[in-house]
Amino acid sequence: MLNSEELRLFLAVIREGNMLAAAKRVGVDHSTVARRMTQMERTLGARLFDRSPRGVTPTPAAHALVGYAERIESELLAAMSSVAGRDRTVEGTVRLAAPEACAAHLIAPHVAMLRARHPGLTLELASESRAASLSRREADIAIMLNPPPRGRLVTRRLVDYRIGLYGARDYLVQAGEPRRAADLARHGYISYIEDLAGFPEMIALDELLPGADICFRASSSAAQHVAVAAGMGLGMLHVFAAAQDDRLVRLLPDAMTVQRSYWLVMHADLEGLPRVRAVVDFLDDVMRGLRDQL
Template sequence: MSQNWDLLRFFLAVARAGSIAGAAEQLAESSATVGRKLRELEAELSATLFDRSVSGVSPTSCGRAILDHAEQIEQQMLLINEAIYDDDGLLTGTVTVAAPSGLGQTMLAPRLRELHNTHPGLQIKLLLSTAKVNLLNREADIAVRIGQPGQERLVGRKLGSVGFGIYASRLYLDDIEPFETVKDLDGHNIVAASGALAQTAQCREFALLSERCNVALTTDSLLAQLEAVKSGLGIAPFPKYLAQAHPDLVELLPGQLQTTADLWMLTHPDMRNLARIQTVQEFIFQICQERQATKTKTLPASGMKPARPTAVSA
């Protein structure tokens, strides 16, 4: 058996993606190349590693038998690369960070120039999709998530607690009497949530408070909701870190929304000791600490105390 790491790398990508096409997208290779590499590995092992179907691929018993070993080899290759980088005194490579879209836009993206200036060899890939990435399948290296972590075996660090409020634009509030009670919301326009956004705790709480309001727009996008509110269309709930990044928004009935959610930074346990991962994690943590120090209240100060990384589970 003379297979090399390159062939195992393709094997792992297919196993994690569940399809040749998905692996090709992750590896930035053609499907033909991925298929050829997989056939080469199967020929060298004299074994079929995946069952093929119209819906994708799934590991055979042989594939499952070597999966853990392939991941261990992957980890050793990462450590070898880290040793080389550390010897040169430079950090290089790509770190993929997944975060909620609003948080990524307002807190992370504006600060990444600082990280690049300090470590120009680091490349940050910022994923702001509403879909939750699977860290165990290496879809990202670091995930910043609002709410309790839901994947087992991940290493987590609590960054703080996110507060929520009800907001309208100054344009919408022109010539309107101040809001003093929840009843003052009656008859006003709201920008309602749909899809996964509607299932968030703050949107469910706001839905109960706004039953007598006019629904001017429904959307499953937080950023579309934000832009609609900024335009003066209506009222909606937002995380405070997002709303406070837009001075034209005014919080109505402060303290009315009781919803809070913990903010976590998560990574795969095999990645936690890599220098580039640790560097990016510390950078993200410092952003949150600076928010507290400057008293912007993007995150409630009570949730911003430093915390040691801990293993988390569902």
């Protein structure tokens, strides 16, 4: 009969695509994963993976097993949540995935507050340019730019924020500061690499200035910020980050501003865990305090 540990390792292999990465993910030896997968195949009387030097490829039998394994995983997490919820001690590790600018400018500066509240809690903050997959357990909590369409997820709007057009002071002295929308065509712009933008909402420039002359693209919002501050051109930047940089000037705020939202998303099975609840409360307090800046 299969056991929960074998199913946990099986899902790790499915999610990582090879046994070495799966072993690192769950904290065991590669040989242990290989041995347990072989044992599972013997128990089931079916081959689960085609093995090659490049990794492993799930067979139809493996794909058939995934849904059952994930349901068992969810039930175990729900059981842990129910039991853990009776003990209000907050300790352990919580992984939070958030867009780069949110992670760097809104969350990281305040993590000392979380540590002071809960010394036994470790926060892992993963800066992501794409939506973390909660179904693959890439994170316990995710902050996203739009709510996911489906899944056993708890989703709610966390906070609204603005993106505005900025240029460097020195650049504007040389190139001229745009005073009206017609002046914008004289400038070059910094924006995202479109096929690497994890959310279409990241590319605010296309919404306001379709066909703008793009002179530099980057997948990182921080790299765009630095390029604008260095005088390469104009760019749509997060107001909460750009407003703190004295090198930058905000331009045409009435016309060149878009509003976006951060959404808080977590797996329903984890909502009741004290450590997860503590991080959610921390995020609510931080965003509440920053609302005017956003």
